[in-house]
Structure formats: structure tokens, C-alpha cells
Amino acid sequence: MKESRICEWLGIDSPIIQAPMAGVQDSALAIAVSKAGGLGSLPCAMLSVDDIAHQVSLIKAATAKPYNLNFFCHKTAEYDEQKHQQWRALLKHYFDEFSGQYDESVKAASRMPFSHDIADAIEAFAPPVISFHFGLPDPDLLARIKRWGTKVLSSATTLEEAIWLEENGADGVIAQGVEAGGHRGMFLSNDVSTQVGLFSLLPQIVNRVAIPVVAAGGVCDARSINGALALGAGAVQIGTSYLLCDEAKTSALHRAALKSQKAHHTALTNVFTGRPARGIANRVMKDLGYMNDNVPEFPHASMEMAQLKALAEKHGSDGFSSLWSGQNVSGCKEISAFELTKQFADVC
Incomplete structure (x- = not known):
């Protein structure tokens, strides 16, 4: 089954990836998920270079299980x-x-794109997985990451974005349905009318790309997990469901709103x-x-x-x-x- 293959590929026990959620988590949440056999993720776009290295050190000290580092790769406007x-x-x-x-x-902007300075800071860790939002970094940066043996995932919100990611070197695609919380990973268009639900997007992508596909958006229970897997996803990425967990840094006001x-x-x-x-x-x-x-x-x-x-x-x-x-x-x-x-x- 596809979920078995992607688990072996990522080195995890179950096809569960924790969505990186900047501002509401640090390494503690990623560590807990990785220890449980999923793929814990650390959002890095709002961290300084030193903070990224420190948080990765904490992950490495706590578990030998695989983890994911997530970065933005937008072009910063003037x-x-x-x-x-x-x-x-x-x-x-x-x-x-x-x-x-x-x-x-x-x-100063609070969200910085992936850069060679960041790569310098994490190269010694050779992170098992890196995921991107808003496309992929420049080819030289992408090639540098791949030389470490790192697997590269990136979000696609449309079929066209998924095809682009495969053609430009992504090892896997995260199909981000419009249900998902946080930033849309859209990068080929600014038109929000192009955004569709996961169960419409997922089969389109699965039918067109040869690389592994992860399903994200509205996944939160047995029916949605198994529905996504039945539609061809190799794994699911879950974010919102973790916001009330003990290890999350979600603020009291945010927690109250969620409840x-x-x-x-x-x-x-x-x-x-x-x-x-x-x-x-x-x-x-x-x-x-x-x-x-x-x-x-x-x-x-x-x-x-x-x-x-x-x-x-x-x-x-x-x-x-x-x-x-x-x-x-x-x-x-x-x-x-x-x-x-x-x-x-x-x-x-």
C-alpha cells in the first residue's frame, strides 16, 4: 500500500505528518509527534538562524526519529x-x-525565506526531511539540500503547482486543500478562486505525478484519514488538531477561540x-x-x-x-x- 511505501521512504512508523505551525509551536510538539512514530515538523520561517540551530539541537537530543524542517521560499518584496x-x-x-x-x-519582515545562511546553520544536522511553502528555493539551494540526502517536500494548492513541483525537483508533494489552516502554499497564482477542497484536489494530483503525495486540509479523524489514503495519498498532514495539545504554544485567547x-x-x-x-x-x-x-x-x-x-x-x-x-x-x-x-x- 502507498502508506507503507511512504513510511519506509520517510523512516516513520505511521503515515502521519504534523503540519508545521509557526507561532504556535516549537521543537516540543515536533519531538512528541516523532517519538510517537509520525513525522514531527518544526516551522522555521519566523526563527533566527541561531534559533533554528538551537531548536534542531533539541530535537536531535530528544529523539533519533526522523523530523521535518519547514521553510518559506517566497521572494521578499521591496x-x-x-x-x-x-x-x-x-x-x-x-x-x-x-x-x-x-x-x-x-x-523588518518577520518571515524570512530559505537562504544559504540558513543552509550553513543546518548542514551539519543533515535534516532527514525539509518541506517548503510557496514553491521551491533557487536551484543551487535545492541541489545543496539534496546533497545532504535530505528529502524535499513542498505544498501544492492546484494541479498545476503539483506538476511544477515534480518538474522542478521536489521529492514529494503536499496536496493542500482549501480547508487547511494557516497560509495557503499557492505560488503560481494569487487568485484565491483557484483554491479547491482536498478531496477534489488530491485525486487530480495523484493521477498526474509519479512522486509521493501527502494529503492536507480538514484531516482530523479515522474517516478523513482513511478517505485520503483511499484516494491515493501516501500519508496525511494534520495541523489544526494539534493546536490544543499539551506541547503546543497556542495562546490562551487562541485556545479559547478554538473551543x-x-x-x-x-x-x-x-x-x-x-x-x-x-x-x-x-x-x-x-x-x-x-x-x-x-x-x-x-x-x-x-x-x-x-x-x-x-x-x-x-x-x-x-x-x-x-x-x-x-x-x-x-x-x-x-x-x-x-x-x-x-x-x-x-x-x-
Whole structure:
């Protein structure tokens, strides 16, 4: 069976991959999943080079099991001061509401693309698996990774992206259905109308590519796991279900939202970072429109929103927080990620 082959290929016991979730986890979650026989993942796009090396050291010290490092490989747009001034003017009344001011000295993006500097820091670890969002890195960087013996996965949100990934050197494709929480991995188009559900996307990709396919988006229980495997996936990638686990760093406000009725309304939005991402619908998304043309380019938009989020959260409000979540929260459990991974493995 395909899941048996991909488990052997990745060196894992069960076809369960934990989705990397920047901002709500560190190495602790990845370690728990890997120890349970799945593939634990560490999101690295918001970490410094030194932090990446430190977190990988913690993983290596805790387990000899395989793990995945996840990176973004976007092209960082030029900072546009005029657009940011217009964006800050649009947000000013919110800052006023919370008696705060925007710190205009902040000019640095919070999400950095994969680079040779990062490769220098992780080369000694020769990570077993690296996954990418937003395509693949430049050919010289990709070739460098592969010389380590590292397996390379990347997200595809359309059939065209999956074909492109296979043609450009990916070893495996993560079919990311529109149900998935967090950033869309889309990179060949900015048109959100191209995004489709997992069970429509998955068979299209399986029928056209020869490399392993992982299913992501709305997978949270026995029926969805086995449905994805029946449609040809070799493994499933699960994210939202881990957000309430003991090892997750999910904030108290985010946890409360996930356990409330609000979690049943998620939407794609670009207001937090400049790229489409799925989260629980909240005040700022509704006020500004889920997809707003005034938002600065990714990843610079997060500079204003991060400060506004911090102000609002000090007042107990989640109305300006990026409450990333997939469309299906029914798999969320307040237990160890080790135990949850074992439960997923038992139903495969």
C-alpha cells in the first residue's frame, strides 16, 4: 500500500505528518509527534538562524526519529513606504481605541525565506526531511539540500503547482486543500478562486505525478484519514488538531477561540500578512474585508498587524489576532501530542 511505501521512504512508523505551525509551536510538539512514530515538523520561517540551530539541537537530543524542517521560499518584496503609510492610516483608529501608537522604527519582515545562511546553520544536522511553502528555493539551494540526502517536500494548492513541483525537483508533494489552516502554499497564482477542497484536489494530483503525495486540509479523524489514503495519498498532514495539545504554544485567547462556536467560521484573509491564510473569522477580518487590496506585500503587512495584535491582546481581545485554524476543529484534543499521534496511527 502507498502508506507503507511512504513510511519506509520517510523512516516513520505511521503515515502521519504534523503540519508545521509557526507561532504556535516549537521543537516540543515536533519531538512528541516523532517519538510517537509520525513525522514531527518544526516551522522555521519566523526563527533566527541561531534559533533554528538551537531548536534542531533539541530535537536531535530528544529523539533519533526522523523530523521535518519547514521553510518559506517566497521572494521578499521591496518595502513600500507609501503603501505602509496608507495602511497605517487605515488602522489608526484601532490603535487609538487601545491608546497605542505604531512604532514606525520597525522595518523588518518577520518571515524570512530559505537562504544559504540558513543552509550553513543546518548542514551539519543533515535534516532527514525539509518541506517548503510557496514553491521551491533557487536551484543551487535545492541541489545543496539534496546533497545532504535530505528529502524535499513542498505544498501544492492546484494541479498545476503539483506538476511544477515534480518538474522542478521536489521529492514529494503536499496536496493542500482549501480547508487547511494557516497560509495557503499557492505560488503560481494569487487568485484565491483557484483554491479547491482536498478531496477534489488530491485525486487530480495523484493521477498526474509519479512522486509521493501527502494529503492536507480538514484531516482530523479515522474517516478523513482513511478517505485520503483511499484516494491515493501516501500519508496525511494534520495541523489544526494539534493546536490544543499539551506541547503546543497556542495562546490562551487562541485556545479559547478554538473551543468556542467562533471556530466554526473560518475564512481566507490577507489582512494579517499580505498573503491568503485561513483563520477563525474575527473583528478585523470582518471590518476590513477578508481580502483587502490595501494590504502591503507579504511579509511586510505583519509589521503593523503584529503591533495591533499585541495591543488588543493586552486588553483581552482576540479581534486583531491571527487565529489560524482549518475548517474542521473536531479533532482538537487537550492531550499530549504523543497520545494524539498514536490515536491517529491506530485508525490508519
